[in-house]
Amino acid sequence: MIGGPARRHPVASVVRGSARPPVSTRRLPVTAFPIQPLSPLDGRYQPVVSPLGDYLSEAGLNRARVEVEVEWIIALTDNSLFGTSALSEDDKARLRALYLTFGQAEIDWLAEREAVTRHDVKAVEYLVRDRLSQLGLDDIAELTHFGCTSEDINSLSYALTVKRAVTGVWLPALRAVVERLRALALEHADAAMLSRTHGQPATPTTMGKELGVFVWRLERVIGQLESTEYLGKFSGATGTWSAHLAAAPVVAWPNIARAFVESLGLTFNPVTTQIESHDWQVELYDRARHAGGILHNLASDIWTYISMGYFAQIPVAGATGSSTMPHKINPIRFENAEANLEIAGGLFTTLAQTLVTSRLQRDLTDSTTQRNIGVAFGHSLLALDNLRRGLGEISLSRDVLLADLDVNWEVLGEAIQTVVRAEVVAGRSQITDPYALLKELTRGRRVGAAELAEFVQGLDIGDEAKERLLALTPATYTGLAERLTRTYL
Incomplete structure (x- = not known):
């Protein structure tokens, strides 16, 4: 053998001779993290989506539940049901403060109570009853959740x-x-x-x-x-x-x-x-x-x-596009x-x-x-x-757009064959199949400005139509695009 007898690579020898199990089966030490968000919406993207949390989080839902329960009590008393009378504006304001100032204390209270009730809406009902008692409004406590199923709330x-x-x-x-x-x-x-x-x-x-x-x-x-x-x-x-x-x-x-x-x-x-x-x-x-x-x-x-x-793309100072390709x-x-x-x-x-x-x-x-x-x-x-x-x-x-247009003059084939058709109808041309004529010239091949101009010069069409076509370029063949944009936007 060239270079003498083969020598086993020292790393390979160690691996082959090792009694250690494969990495996939080894038990690795586990560090106990503090509680971490499972969803990226609550992790790296939280600053972007946090405004939704005021409404579509569990806390946001519970605040709305308290709002509905409170407003229902106010509605029942406003209708003087069961011998009640309308609450004073001060009492209504104190009741509405239950959801207007809803915060961490209420969140914690509901979590503790739901752990017992195993029912989220019932926990909200108990919260409202508890706060009514604190406000000295025990006489209307039984109006809390009156006639309601959870799904009403x-x-x-x-x-x-x-x-x-x-x-x-x-x-x-x-x-x-x-x-x-x-x-x-x-x-x-x-x-x-x-x-x-x-x-x-x-x-x-x-x-x-x-x-x-x-x-x-x-x-x-x-x-x-x-x-x-x-x-x-x-x-x-x-x-x-x-x-x-x-x-x-x-x-x-x-x-x-x-x-x-x-x-x-x-x-x-x-x-x-x-x-x-x-x-x-x-x-x-x-x-x-x-x-x-x-x-x-x-x-x-x-x-x-x-x-x-x-x-x-406009470079952003300090940003990295690729870990290995700086450009x-x-x-x-x-x-x-x-x-x-x-x-x-x-x-x-x-x-x-x-x-x-x-x-x-x-x-x-x-x-x-x-x-x-x-x-x-x-x-x-x-x-x-x-x-x-x-x-x-x-x-x-814009220079890239124009350069792209300048190497695709064949796209004017549509304009030319359409003009020829109009000329045939007007009696100024004897061409029998304008589409086939342009298809033969342009399909699957590049056609330059000079070649297209020579083709147009030889067409059996009126002079005015010919001048219009000769003046046309890919960059000017945009129809009503600009007007549509400015009119409808």
């Missing part, structure tokens, strides 16, 4: 928290993305760009018009989202007001319930089982998923434009947005599919499902943040 609480999260946090973030996109579309309304239908060179457009398409699509879905009805029920154990009538047969309970629900800024649902049917939630999550699908399309298109050199600026904003939109879309789909069904008069599948509403909107909000920031970190390379 939950129905209104989820409607309140979701409405406030959507209208106060998520929709403004979506609008911020649309407005940044609108600004880019208007800025680049005249920036001629080669289209890529099926990924192939096609009739030119402008970058502004293509971005404007996303604005137009999103505006339509936002309009649908803004028209969302947030429904609530308040009709007792199986939606019949049976207990209410047993206690007060002559009271118009549906009217009182309607007025109460509407006083909270919600829409009353009078015909339900034990639960509100969740159809408004299904509609909302389907629309949120739809908006996310459009945004996912936007993110993948911007990513592609960056890879083609159409957009340059790189990775389009991480758009990649992160894509991933989070996919997660959010999957969760929105699951929410809509699960919440549309409840076995007979009620099952518990909706309870666990609705606890993930915040997770779905959290991933969506994270995507919106990345898109907004990403759209602010790109710069259009």
Whole structure:
């Protein structure tokens, strides 16, 4: 053998001769971490999504439950039911402070009580009763949760928290993305760009018009989202007001319930089982998923434009694109947005599919499902943040767009054959098959400016049409793209 007898590598010898088990089966020492967030939304991304926590967290839900319980007591006394009279404005203010100042003390109190009751809404009822006693209002304590099933409270609480999260946090973030996109579309309304239908060179457009398409699509879905009805029920154990009538047969309970629900800024649902049917939630999550699908399309298109050199990424001081390639600026904003939109879309789909069904008069599948509403909107909000920031970190390379157009003169084949057709109809040409003529010239091959000009000069068409075609370039063949952008955006 060349170089003498083979020698065993010392490391290999040690490994082969070792009695140590493979790494995969060895028990490693485990360090006891402090409690860590399992979800990245509560870890590295918490600063971005934290505004949703005011509404769609467990604490946010419980605060809304306290609000509903308190406002129901006020509504019952305002109607002077069971010999009560309306509370003084001072007492109402003290009662409302129970949810307006809801904080860590109430969170801890509810956690301790729920550990005993094993029922979250019952723990809220006990909290309200406890605070009524502290306020010296024991005489109306039995009005707490009066005639209610848990789903009366939950129905209104989820409607309140979701409405406030959507209208106060998520929709403004979506609008911020649309407005940044609108600004880019208007800025680049005249920036001629080669289209890529099926990924192939096609009739030119402008970058502004293509971005404007996303604005137009999103505006339509936002309009649908803004028209969302947030429904609530308040009709007792199986939606019949049976207990209410047993206690007060002559009271118009549906009217009182309607007025109460509407006083909270919600829409009353009078015909339900034990639960509100969740159809408004299904509609909302389907629309949120739809908006996310459009945004996912936007993110993948911007990513592609960056890879083609159409957009340059603006360097961020101190940022690292690659751990080994110093030159790189990775389009991480758009990649992160894509991933989070996919997660959010999957969760929105699951929410809509699960919440549309409840076995007979009620099952518990909706309870666990609705606890993930915040997770779905959290991933969506994270995507919106990345898109907004990403759209602010790109710069259009108009020279690259023009260079791309200048090597694709064959895209004018559409214009030429269409003009020839018009000339044939007008009796100024005898050409028999304009499309076939241009197909033979341009299909699957590059055609330069000079070659195309020579071809046009030899066409059997009128002089005015010929002049129009000779004046045309890929960069000017954009039709109404700029006007569409400026008119509709």
